[in-house]
Amino acid sequence: MTADAPMTANASPLAPEWLAVPEDVNALHSSLWAGGVDRNSDGQLALDGISVSELKEQFGTPLFVMSETDFRARARSFKDAFDEAFADICGGVDVYYAGKSFLCTAVASWVAEEGLRLDTCSGGELAVAARAGIDGGDLSLHGNNKSDAEISRALDMKLGRIVVDSLDELERVAKIASARGEVAKVMLRLTPGVHAHTHEFIATAHEDQKFGLSMAGDSTDQAGLSAAEEAVAAATSYASIELLGLHCHIGSQIFEPDGFALAAVKLLGFLAEMQTKYSIRLPELDLGGGYGIAYTLVDTPRPPAEIAQAMAAVVRSKCAELGISAPRISIEPGRAIVGSSTFTLYEVGTRKTVRVDAPSAGGAETGEEAETGGENVTHSRRYVSVDGGMSDNARPVLYDADYSAILASRISEAAPQLSRVVGKHCESGDIVVRDVYLPEDVAAGDLLAVPGTGAYCWALSSNYNYLARPGVVAVRDGSPRLIVRGETEEDLLNRDMGV
Numbered sequence: 001m002t003a004d005a006p007m008t009a010n011a012s013p014l015a016p017e018w019l020a021v022p023e024d025v026n027a028l029h030s031s032l033w034a035g036g037v038d039r040n041s042d043g044q045l046a047l048d049g050i051s052v053s054e055l056k057e058q059f060g061t062p063l064f065v066m067s068e069t070d071f072r073a074r075a076r077s078f079k080d081a082f083d084e085a086f087a088d089i090c091g092g093v094d095v096y097y098a099g100k101s102f103l104c105t106a107v108a109s110w111v112a113e114e115g116l117r118l119d120t121c122s123g124g125e126l127a128v129a130a131r132a133g134i135d136g137g138d139l140s141l142h143g144n145n146k147s148d149a150e151i152s153r154a155l156d157m158k159l160g161r162i163v164v165d166s167l168d169e170l171e172r173v174a175k176i177a178s179a180r181g182e183v184a185k186v187m188l189r190l191t192p193g194v195h196a197h198t199h200e201f202i203a204t205a206h207e208d209q210k211f212g213l214s215m216a217g218d219s220t221d222q223a224g225l226s227a228a229e230e231a232v233a234a235a236t237s238y239a240s241i242e243l244l245g246l247h248c249h250i251g252s253q254i255f256e257p258d259g260f261a262l263a264a265v266k267l268l269g270f271l272a273e274m275q276t277k278y279s280i281r282l283p284e285l286d287l288g289g290g291y292g293i294a295y296t297l298v299d300t301p302r303p304p305a306e307i308a309q310a311m312a313a314v315v316r317s318k319c320a321e322l323g324i325s326a327p328r329i330s331i332e333p334g335r336a337i338v339g340s341s342t343f344t345l346y347e348v349g350t351r352k353t354v355r356v357d358a359p360s361a362g363g364a365e366t367g368e369e370a371e372t373g374g375e376n377v378t379h380s381r382r383y384v385s386v387d388g389g390m391s392d393n394a395r396p397v398l399y400d401a402d403y404s405a406i407l408a409s410r411i412s413e414a415a416p417q418l419s420r421v422v423g424k425h426c427e428s429g430d431i432v433v434r435d436v437y438l439p440e441d442v443a444a445g446d447l448l449a450v451p452g453t454g455a456y457c458w459a460l461s462s463n464y465n466y467l468a469r470p471g472v473v474a475v476r477d478g479s480p481r482l483i484v485r486g487e488t489e490e491d492l493l494n495r496d497m498g499v
Contacts, residue, residue, distance in 0.1 A: 043411035062388035098334025196259030245284030342454030389423010412439035
């Protein structure tokens with residue numbers, strides 16, 4: 001029953017402008033869900049034929065439900081699209097899956113099997129990669145404050161590259177590698193002065209953030225010398241450093257290729273300048289990640305092939321203009337691979353309706369009671385509490401992120417009601433979905449599904465209020481299996497040393 005149902009005009013002035021009342025509150029919109037998600041003959045949401053009631057009975061709720069098939073397909077689509085677009089430029093692209101979005105040993109193995117590499121940000125993520133048997137040459141290590149132990153571990157594992165974030169860190173890596181009699185393969189993370197978010201990007205002189213080496217000429221005490229150039233000069237002077245190239249990351253949840261294009265132009269120009277000035281060759285350029293997904297129906301992500309072709313055109317043109325051989329390009333998608341592959345399954349608990357004053361919109365709205373009085377009208381908003389919350393999805397409270405939700409355990413003929421899906425934590429900001437239209441008759445025991453939770457949800461999960469973190473189930477060819485076991489109260493108490 002996947003559909004792209006038409007939408008009617010907004011019914012409640014409490015709803016954001018982008019949220020319209022669905023004509024069919026039961027309809028699934030394909031842009032929000034993994035392939036293989038549909039409603040079965042009983043009206044239940046199902047993935048590859050496995051219904052949500054079966055998943056709840058076997059694994060409980062809350063539960064992250066991931067389509068392995070969808071994850072693999074999205075990973076492969078990035079690899080194939082970028083390889084094709086850059087084939088004549090640099091022989092293809094190295095695609096590093098951004099493990100910070102979601103990582104476990106199963107996912108790491110899927111990444112390798114689909115021909116991708118893996119980007120890590122900590123010793124713990126390196127440990128997952130090692131357990132999954134990923135070759136060190138296919139790994140990178142990020143982070144703005146890597147410990148000596150993490151740098152040593154990267155050298156132990158013979159990592160393909162360590163992405164250095166500062167002059168201090170460059171010196172630290174050089175010293176540790178030198179003491180071991182080894183050479184560390186390094187890329188320099190630069191801040192090119194390009195900010196990109198969703199539909200917009202801007203170019204600025206400085207990056208006021210903790211990441212990267214500024215390309216601005218006044219970013220060091222040496223007049224006219226940027227921190228980025230100072231790092232290049234330093235890296236070339238260390239016998240224990242092999243400088244592979246440059247790296248940047250311009251933002252997250254980006255829908256348009258323009259920001260990536262501008263960053264590529266700036267970095268290629270800098271790369272050519274450094275090669276000439278220091279008589280070196282920098283064979284690699286990483287243009288980062290940040291490719292967006294659809295969390296709501298107003299989100300319009302581009303397919304990988306469209307982004308790849310746009311970026312390739314810019315790289316091809318700029319390299320020709322500069323008269324340089326194109327470096328080997330790499331990218332780091334994470335959210336765009338895992339985000340839409342997963343939905344979170346919750347069970348509904350309590351409900352309540354609150355009254356909110358809002359400017360009159362010309363009368364009572366569908367699914368609401370209204371009382372006129374002066375300039376304002378009192379409207380109702382339904383609060384629907386579920387058995388998870390900010391401990392399994394911190395993005396709404398951290399970033400004011402928007403999500404969608406749907407009644408998953410049955411079809412409803414009731415009218416849509418503006419609702420707010422909230423968690424069970426002792427925190428007013430514990431909101432899972434800020435604004436969504438759900439059937440009026442949603443009740444305790446119903447199951448709700450929130451799509452697009454594969455990235456930065458489990459990864460940011462916590463034990464706030466001593467809630468156990470949910471498990472993650474992967475479904476492939478109609479067969480579900482746990483890839484991350486849900487925690488128990490015993491797990492929570494095992495680290496408590498007692499009185």
